[in-house]
Amino acid sequence: MPGTMDSVENKDAANQAPEQIRIRLEKRARILAEGRDPYPVELPITSTIAQVREKYDYLEIDEQSDETVGIAGRVMLIRGSGKLQFVVLQDGEGNRIQVMLSAKEVGADSLKSFKSDVDLGDHLFVHGPAMRSRRGELSVFAQPGEDVPAWQIAAKAIRPLPKTFVTEDGEEMSLSEEARIRRRHLDMITRQGARDMVRLRAKVVRSLRQYFDDEGFIEIETPMLQNIHGGAAARPFQTHMNAYDTELYLRIAPELFLKRAVVGGIEKVFEINRNFRNEGADSSHSPEFTMLEAYEAYGTYNTMATRTREFIQRAARDVFGTEIVTLADGTEYDLSGEWREISFYEAVSEAVGEEITPETPIERLREIAEERELAIPDHAVAGKIAEEIFEDAVGDDLWEPTFVRDYPVDTSPLVRGHRSLPGRVEKWDLYVRGFELATAYSELVDPVIQRERFEAQALAAAQGDPEAMVLDEDFLEAMEQGMPPAGGMGMGLDRLLMALTGYGIRETITFPLVKRL
Numbered sequence: 001m002p003g004t005m006d007s008v009e010n011k012d013a014a015n016q017a018p019e020q021i022r023i024r025l026e027k028r029a030r031i032l033a034e035g036r037d038p039y040p041v042e043l044p045i046t047s048t049i050a051q052v053r054e055k056y057d058y059l060e061i062d063e064q065s066d067e068t069v070g071i072a073g074r075v076m077l078i079r080g081s082g083k084l085q086f087v088v089l090q091d092g093e094g095n096r097i098q099v100m101l102s103a104k105e106v107g108a109d110s111l112k113s114f115k116s117d118v119d120l121g122d123h124l125f126v127h128g129p130a131m132r133s134r135r136g137e138l139s140v141f142a143q144p145g146e147d148v149p150a151w152q153i154a155a156k157a158i159r160p161l162p163k164t165f166v167t168e169d170g171e172e173m174s175l176s177e178e179a180r181i182r183r184r185h186l187d188m189i190t191r192q193g194a195r196d197m198v199r200l201r202a203k204v205v206r207s208l209r210q211y212f213d214d215e216g217f218i219e220i221e222t223p224m225l226q227n228i229h230g231g232a233a234a235r236p237f238q239t240h241m242n243a244y245d246t247e248l249y250l251r252i253a254p255e256l257f258l259k260r261a262v263v264g265g266i267e268k269v270f271e272i273n274r275n276f277r278n279e280g281a282d283s284s285h286s287p288e289f290t291m292l293e294a295y296e297a298y299g300t301y302n303t304m305a306t307r308t309r310e311f312i313q314r315a316a317r318d319v320f321g322t323e324i325v326t327l328a329d330g331t332e333y334d335l336s337g338e339w340r341e342i343s344f345y346e347a348v349s350e351a352v353g354e355e356i357t358p359e360t361p362i363e364r365l366r367e368i369a370e371e372r373e374l375a376i377p378d379h380a381v382a383g384k385i386a387e388e389i390f391e392d393a394v395g396d397d398l399w400e401p402t403f404v405r406d407y408p409v410d411t412s413p414l415v416r417g418h419r420s421l422p423g424r425v426e427k428w429d430l431y432v433r434g435f436e437l438a439t440a441y442s443e444l445v446d447p448v449i450q451r452e453r454f455e456a457q458a459l460a461a462a463q464g465d466p467e468a469m470v471l472d473e474d475f476l477e478a479m480e481q482g483m484p485p486a487g488g489m490g491m492g493l494d495r496l497l498m499a500l501t502g503y504g505i506r507e508t509i510t511f512p513l514v515k516r517l
Contacts, residue, residue, distance in 0.1 A: 020160045027117060028156050038156035043125045044148050046070040049095040053138060056130035064131040068145055071097070072125045072154050074189065075118060076161075085114060089124060093199075094192045098139040099126045099151075105143045106150040114151060121157035121189075126150070162186055181506050182514055198510055200319055201497055205272060207318040208292060208493075211311040217268040217294060222257035224250060224274065230475065231255030233411070233467040234277040237287075250276035253490065255414065256475045258295050259443070263483045267297035272493065281513075283504040284435050288513050290493040295443070299487030301426045304440035305403055308430060308489055309339055316500060327502025333433065335499075339401040345424070347404065348386060351393035356386060358408060358423025365389070379464040383408025398431035413453040413469055415441040430491075432499045438491035445486065447479040 031038045047055075047069045056065055073089030076096065080086045083103035090096045103111045105128070118124060127150055128143035142150040162174045174190035175183065187194040209219065227246070229236040231253030241248050254271050261269045275291045296303060316323045316335050323336035348356045352368055365385040369376045374388050386408055398404070406424040409417060415425035426442035444450055454471040461468035497508035506512045 021158055024119060024156065024158045024160075027119070028158065031117060031153070031156070036153075038153050040152065040154065043072060043152065043154055044070045044127065045072050045125065049073055049089065049091045049097045050093065052097060052130055052140065053095065056138060059130060059132040059138065061132050061134060061136055064141065065129045068127060068129050068143065069140060070125065070127045070148065071140060072123060073097070075120055075122045075124050078118070078120060083108075083111065085111065087118075087124065087126075089126070092195070094195050098133065098137045099124075099142060100131075100133065100139050101126075101142045101151065105141065107144075110144075110150060117153060119157060119160070121159070121161045123154035123157070125152045125154045162190060164190075181512060182517075184511055197497075197501070197503070197507060200501070201493075201508065201510070203319045204315050204497060204500070205493065207315040208272065208311055210318075211314050212270045212294065215268070215307070217270045217296075218266050219270055219272070220258070220261055220266065221273065222251070222254040222271060224276075226251050228470050228472045228474075230469050230472050231414070232277075233413075233469060235279055235466050237276045237278045252277050253291065254293050255488070255490070256472060258293055259483060259486075259488070260475065260478045262295050262297055262486055263478045263481050267484065268295075270294035283506075284495065284498065286494065286505050286509060286512055289505075289509070291490060292493055292496075293488065293490040295486050295488040297484040297486050300442045300485075301405075301428055301440045301487055304487040304489040305428060305430075308438050308440065308491065309401075312496065312499075315496070319500065325500050329502055331502075333499075333502070335401060335432075339403060339430075341403045341405055341428075344390060344404050344407050345386075347394045348390050352389065356389075358383075360386075377464070379460065381408075381410045381460070383411040387411060395431060395436070396434045399433055402431045403428045404431060410456075412441070413457050414444055414450075416444045417449075433502075435495065435498070437495050437499055438489060440487065440489035443483075443486040443488050445479065445483040447476055447483075450479055451476055 028038050049071055052069055052071060059065065071089065073091045075087055076090045077088035078085065085101040087099040087101065088096055089099055101111060101114060106114075126140050126142050127145055127148045128141045131139055131141045133139050144150040162179075164174050175186055180187040180191070180194065184194070188198065212219065225239070225241070225248045227248060229249040229252050231251070232255065234252040236252050237250040239248050239250065240246070252275055254273065254275075258269055258271060270293065272290065272292050274288060276288050278287060279285065281287055294304070294307070296307075313323050313335055316325055324332050324334050327333055345356055345358070356365075360382070362382040362385065365382055366376060368389055369385055372389065372392050374392055376385055376388060405428045406418055406421055407415075407427045407429070409423055409425050412425040412427050415427045418424040418426050428440055429436050430438040444453070454469065454476070457469040458471050461470070494505050494508045497503070498505060501508065
C-alpha cells in the first residue's frame with residue numbers, strides 16, 4: 001500500500017538523516033497521521049505580499065483593515081512566546097511582511113499546533129486583516145474566516161535554511177561562493193542579489209528581442225544536435241543518437257543554419273539560444289552558455305557594429321534607466337556615446353614595439369610569443385600566434401568599449417577578405433572591461449572561396465588543430481544557391497550580463513555547470 005511504503009521510507013530516512021532533518025520528517029509524519037496535509041494542492045490566497053504592503057500602507061498604528069486577506073510566503077523568522085507569535089514571511093521577489101498569531105484570535109490549540117508544526121523555511125498560508133503593529137510594522141493579524149483557517153502549512157521544508165554569517169567585509173551571507181553556485185535555490189532564497197540577477201537577465205533578454213523585433217528581424221530556432229559541428233573554432237561535445245545509430249555533436253554555434261535562412265530569404269534573422277563548447281571553464285567561460293547571433297542581408301561588419309552598440313545601450317536603458325551602469329564593486333561603467341575603434345595589427349605593433357603585419361614571418365611571431373612566455377601549440381598558424389600576442393599585450397587592458405577591427409585571414413574561415421587590406425578580414429571583436437563581449441563579420445558569401453577555406457581548415461585539423469572546422473557539404477550547397485552580401489554578429493548573453501553588472505559568468509548564469517564533488 002502507498003501509505004505503508006511512505007511510512008517505511010520516511011522511517012528509514014529519519015533514522016539516517018541529520019538531527020534537524022530527522023525532526024522535520026517526524027513532524028511531517030505526525031501531521032499526516034493527524035489527517036492534515038503538509039503539502040496542500042490549493043490554498044485560498046487572495047493577495048500577494050507586495051499587494052498587501054501597497055494597499056494597506058495607509059494604516060496607522062493599531063489600525064486594522066475592514067477586509068481580510070489570504071497570503072502565503074516562506075517563513076524567514078519566528079519569534080515570541082506565550083500567547084503571541086510573530087512570523088516574517090517572504091515571497092519569491094524578496095518582499096516581506098510580518099504575521100501576528102495570538103491565542104485569542106486563532107485559539108490555544110491552533111497556536112500550540114503552530115509552535116509544534118512550523119519551522120523556518122516552511123511555506124505558510126495566513127488569513128486575516130491587515131494592521132499596523134504598535135511598533136509601526138505593517139502586519140497580517142491571523143484570524144480564521146468562514147471555511148478559511150487562520151493559518152496552514154503550504155509546504156513543509158524538510159531541510160533547514162543555512163545559517164547566516166558575516167564576512168570580513170561586514171557583509172551578511174548565508175552561503176559560501178561555491179555553495180551559492182552549487183545550491184542556487186538556496187542562494188535565491190537567502191540572497192536578494194541572486195533573485196535580482198534572475199530578473200535582470202530576463203529583462204535583458206526581453207530588451208534584446210524587442211530591439212530585433214522593432215528592426216524587422218525574425219527569430220528562428222536552429223538545431224542543437226548536428227551531424228557536423230561548425231560556425232566557430234571550438235571543440236565540440238559529442239553524443240550518440242540511438243534511433244539513427246549515429247554520432248552527433250552539440251552545436252558550438254548556430255551560424256551555418258542561420259546563414260541557410262538568409263539564403264532562403266529570411267534576410268534579417270536572429271537567435272538567442274544555447275551553445276556548448278568542450279573547453280575550459282573560468283570566470284568568463286562556461287562550457288554551456290547562451291548566444292545571440294544575428295545576420296542581416298546587405299549589411300556589413302560596420303552595420304553590425306552600429307546595431308551591437310545600439311542594442312547594448314538600449315538594454316542598459318531598459319534595465320537600469322541609464323547607459324552609465326553601476327558595477328558590483330560600486331564603480332560606474334560608461335556605455336554611452338560612440339565607441340572607440342582600433343586596428344588589430346596596429347595595436348599589436350604598438351604593444352610589442354615593432355611593426356607586425358600579415359606578412360610578418362611566423363618564426364618572428366613565435367619569438368615574440370616566447371619572449372612573452374606564451375604557450376603556442378606547434379600547429380598554430382601565424383594569425384593565431386598574433387592573436388595570442390594581442391590577448392596578452394592588449395586585450396586585457398581594453399577597459400572602455402572598444403571595437404578591435406580587421407583580423408588575420410587565416411583565423412577567420414567564415415569572414416570576407418578585407419576590401420582594401422590584404423591578409424586581413426572584415427571582422428571586429430568588441431572588448432569591454434578587458435574581455436571579449438561580441439564579434440561580427442562582413443560575411444564570406446563566395447562559395448568557391450568558402451570551400452577553399454574549409455579545405456584549409458581540414459588540413460589544419462590533420463596537422464593537430466582540435467578547434468579546426470569541418471567541411472560542411474550541405475552548407476556549401478546552400479551557399480552555392482546564392483547568399484546575398486551580409487553582416488553577421490554573435491555575442492554571449494552571459495557576458496553581456498557580466499558587462500552590465502560586473503559579476504563573473506557563474507553569477508550571471510542561473511544554473512551554471514559545475515564539477516561534481
